[in-house]
Amino acid sequence: MTAATATPALETRGLTIRFGGHVAVNDVSCRFTPGTLTAIVGPNGAGKTTYFNLISGQLRASSGQVLVEGEDITSLAPSARAKRGLGRAFQLTNLFPDLTALENVRLAVQSRAEAGWSLLKIWNSRRDLIEKAEHILERVRLSDKRHIAPKALSHGDQRKLEVALLLAMEPKVFMFDEPTAGMSVDEVPTVLELIQDIKQRGDATVLLVEHKMDVVRSLADRIVVLHNGALVADGNPAEVIASPVVQEAYLGVEVAHG
Numbered sequence: 001m002t003a004a005t006a007t008p009a010l011e012t013r014g015l016t017i018r019f020g021g022h023v024a025v026n027d028v029s030c031r032f033t034p035g036t037l038t039a040i041v042g043p044n045g046a047g048k049t050t051y052f053n054l055i056s057g058q059l060r061a062s063s064g065q066v067l068v069e070g071e072d073i074t075s076l077a078p079s080a081r082a083k084r085g086l087g088r089a090f091q092l093t094n095l096f097p098d099l100t101a102l103e104n105v106r107l108a109v110q111s112r113a114e115a116g117w118s119l120l121k122i123w124n125s126r127r128d129l130i131e132k133a134e135h136i137l138e139r140v141r142l143s144d145k146r147h148i149a150p151k152a153l154s155h156g157d158q159r160k161l162e163v164a165l166l167l168a169m170e171p172k173v174f175m176f177d178e179p180t181a182g183m184s185v186d187e188v189p190t191v192l193e194l195i196q197d198i199k200q201r202g203d204a205t206v207l208l209v210e211h212k213m214d215v216v217r218s219l220a221d222r223i224v225v226l227h228n229g230a231l232v233a234d235g236n237p238a239e240v241i242a243s244p245v246v247q248e249a250y251l252g253v254e255v256a257h258g
């Protein structure tokens with residue numbers, strides 16, 4: 001089976017939400033396949049964050065469906081969707097500010113393990129859980145800060161820790177909504193590296209809402225453009241960026257000067 005015909009990790013069918021008379025997301029059908037990082041772009045108010053909220057369950061759709069690996073999850077709450085493999089960065093998990101970074105990640109690893117294991121098995125494999133947490137902290141380059149509490153970490157390191165918690169959940173679909181927003185210039189590359197790393201390992205399905213076109217260019221395999229809640233362009237980055245509709249209406253200024 002090719003990627004095009006395989007069951008997508010995530011699919012939306014006719015996804016729509018109305019706020020009063022305003023259609024914020026309008027009949028969006030889209031399939032997201034493993035091993036692909038899709039950037040979702042569009043002007044302010046286009047519906048990108050609302051689309052994410054509909055996928056992760058923070059908002060209920062007026063009509064349409066959300067499917068994970070072919071299973072309709074539209075009626076599920078956000079926590080149940082997370083258990084099915086939807087991992088939304090920077091929103092799903094709250095850091096415990098007084099525990100250490102390592103303890104935070106261990107709890108996330110443990111909660112993931114509890115979903116499928118007996119308590120006895122967890123007790124027997126505590127060492128495994130700690131090792132797994134240590135490994136994840138290494139992956140996000142926070143090993144040297146593992147005994148520090150999140151409240152004492154820099155903003156950039158807190159973001160890395162949040163990515164660590166996401167990795168601990170082992171989601172099928174990673175969702176990042178403006179991951180570099182509010183970061184200092186020197187903190188940005190590390191977070192982008194982490195996303196690149198997630199993309200390059202195995203077959204994660206990654207969705208990224210991002211305004212910065214240089215970030216989109218460096219990470220995306222595919223770009224989807226939303227405008228007034230509707231999907232107006234979808235394809236490989238070079239094609240989408242070059243398409244007249246995107247050049248003129250949505251990305252013109254940034255492409256010209258980017």
Ligand SMILES: Nc1ncnc2c1ncn2[C@@H]1O[C@H](COP(=O)(O)OP(=O)(O)OP(=O)(O)O)[C@@H](O)[C@H]1O
Pocket residue numbers: 019024042043044045046047048049050051
């Ligand atoms: N809870 C809500 N109630 C009413 N209108 C809403 C609600 N949430 C979003 N909207 C409207 O839906 C539209 C889409 O908003 P959304 O935040 O999804 O856009 P966006 O593409 O993420 O924009 P930005 O790039 O500025 O973050 C906007 O017109 C917004 O005002």
